[in-house]
Amino acid sequence: MRIVIDALGAPAESGGMRVHAEELIRTWTEVFPADELIVLGYSWLEDSFRGVEGVEVVTAKGKAARYTGQIFWTAQVFRRRHADALLSLSTIVSPLVPSDRTACFIHDWRHRLNPAEFGRAQRLYRRLWQLSIRRAGTTFAISEKTRRETERFARPARLVVAENGDDHAxxxxxxxxxxxxxxxxxxxxxxxxxxxxxxxxxxxxxxxxxxxxxxxxxxxxxxxxxxxxxxxxxxxxxxxxxxxxxxxxxxxxxxxxxxxxxxxxxxxxxxxxxxxxxxxxxxxxxxxxxxxxxxxxxxxxxxxxxxxxxxxxxxxxxxxxGAERGADAHPWSDTVRTVRDSLRARARTKVRGE
Missing domain, CATH: 3.40.50.2000 (Glycogen Phosphorylase B;)
Structure with a gap:
C-alpha cells in the first residue's frame, strides 16, 4: 500500500501524540516493509526516520501549517502520489479526499468533558472534530474509553478501536x-x-x-x-x-x-x-x-x-x-495490523503490491 500519513497533529512537544506517531510509523515499517509511507509533519520526524526504508518525510514550515495543511496540503499530496489512503494521526482529515480513502484517530474528548481547560480558539478548532469524524471513512479510537466517548459526542461513519501498543519502551x-x-x-x-x-x-x-x-x-x-x-x-x-x-x-x-x-x-x-x-x-x-x-x-x-x-x-x-514489570498483551504491531486491515478493506480498488 501507498499511504499518506498526516502527522501535523504531533509537533515535537506534544507528548503522547508524538509517541503515538513515532511508534505507529516505525512499527508499520517493520510489519509491512513493502508499504510506502509518505509522512507529512515536522522536522523531528525527519530526524527520527532518516534512512528508514519505506518512509518519506515531507516537512511543514512551522506549526501554523497544521490548520491549512490538514485540509489542503494533505489532499494535494494524496492526489499527486496516487495514494491508496490518507491516514490522519489526529482527528482532522481532509474532506477533499474521497471519504472511503480517509481515516483519522481520536485520542480524547477533553474539550467536551472539561471545556474550562481550553481557550475559545481551541474549542472552535475542536468543534471541527465532529464534522471530520462524520465524514471520515474510518475513525480509530485509541482505547475503549475513547470509543465510548466518541459514540457519545459524535456520529462516526465507522468506528474501530486501535488501542495504543504498550511495548515501545x-x-x-x-x-x-x-x-x-x-x-x-x-x-x-x-x-x-x-x-x-x-x-x-x-x-x-x-x-x-x-x-x-x-x-x-x-x-x-x-x-x-x-x-x-x-x-x-x-x-x-x-x-x-x-x-x-x-x-x-x-x-x-x-x-x-x-x-x-x-x-x-x-x-x-x-x-x-x-x-x-x-x-x-x-x-x-x-x-x-x-x-x-x-x-x-x-x-x-x-x-x-x-x-x-x-x-x-x-x-x-x-x-x-510496586508494579509487575514488563509489557502487557498489546504490542504496537497489533495496532498497525488493525489500522492497515481497515484501510485496505475500505479501498475501492486493488492496492499496490497485492
Missing amino acids: RRWGVERIVDEGTPTILTFGHFASKRPELVIDAVSVLRRRGEDHRLVVLGAKGDYREELRAKAEVASVSDLVEFPGFVTDDTLHRSVSSASVLALVSSDEGYGMPVVEGAYFGVPTVVTADSGLVEIHGDRVVPAEATGESVASAILRARES
Whole structure:
C-alpha cells in the first residue's frame, strides 16, 4: 500500500501524540516493509526516520501549517502520489479526499468533558472534530474509553478501536536503576490538565508526615512553570521540586526507568502512555480517579482522589506494592495490523503490491 500519513497533529512537544506517531510509523515499517509511507509533519520526524526504508518525510514550515495543511496540503499530496489512503494521526482529515480513502484517530474528548481547560480558539478548532469524524471513512479510537466517548459526542461513519501498543519502551535501551537515596516522583506539566500542582501538594503532605520525596515535573515552561515554582515555595518544598522543562528523549527514558513512582494525575486521559512506559520497568503509576485511567488500565494503576492528601497516600501505597514489570498483551504491531486491515478493506480498488 501507498499511504499518506498526516502527522501535523504531533509537533515535537506534544507528548503522547508524538509517541503515538513515532511508534505507529516505525512499527508499520517493520510489519509491512513493502508499504510506502509518505509522512507529512515536522522536522523531528525527519530526524527520527532518516534512512528508514519505506518512509518519506515531507516537512511543514512551522506549526501554523497544521490548520491549512490538514485540509489542503494533505489532499494535494494524496492526489499527486496516487495514494491508496490518507491516514490522519489526529482527528482532522481532509474532506477533499474521497471519504472511503480517509481515516483519522481520536485520542480524547477533553474539550467536551472539561471545556474550562481550553481557550475559545481551541474549542472552535475542536468543534471541527465532529464534522471530520462524520465524514471520515474510518475513525480509530485509541482505547475503549475513547470509543465510548466518541459514540457519545459524535456520529462516526465507522468506528474501530486501535488501542495504543504498550511495548515501545523496549526500544529505549535503558535498564531499571533504583536510587537508594530520596525516593523520586516523576510527573508531567506540559499541559495544565496534567495537574502537577496536585503532586506538589502531595509532596508537601509527605514532608509533614516525615516522608520526603523528590519531585521532577517534566514539560512545564513559561509562566506556568513559574506559577508551579511559586506554589512549591509557598508549600515549603522548593528544595524537593525540580522543573527541567522539556528534556531530550534519552533524559526522559532514564527519568522514567529510574523513578520510584510516576504520578499521572490528569483531569482526563484518552490512554495514558506513561502508565505502560513505567510498567515496562516495574515503576508503579498513581492516577486520579476522575481521569478515566482506572477504566483503561485497571490494576496497573494506583488510584487516588484529586487532593494532595489522597495522592500522597497513593504514592506510599504504590511504593509498597510496586508494579509487575514488563509489557502487557498489546504490542504496537497489533495496532498497525488493525489500522492497515481497515484501510485496505475500505479501498475501492486493488492496492499496490497485492
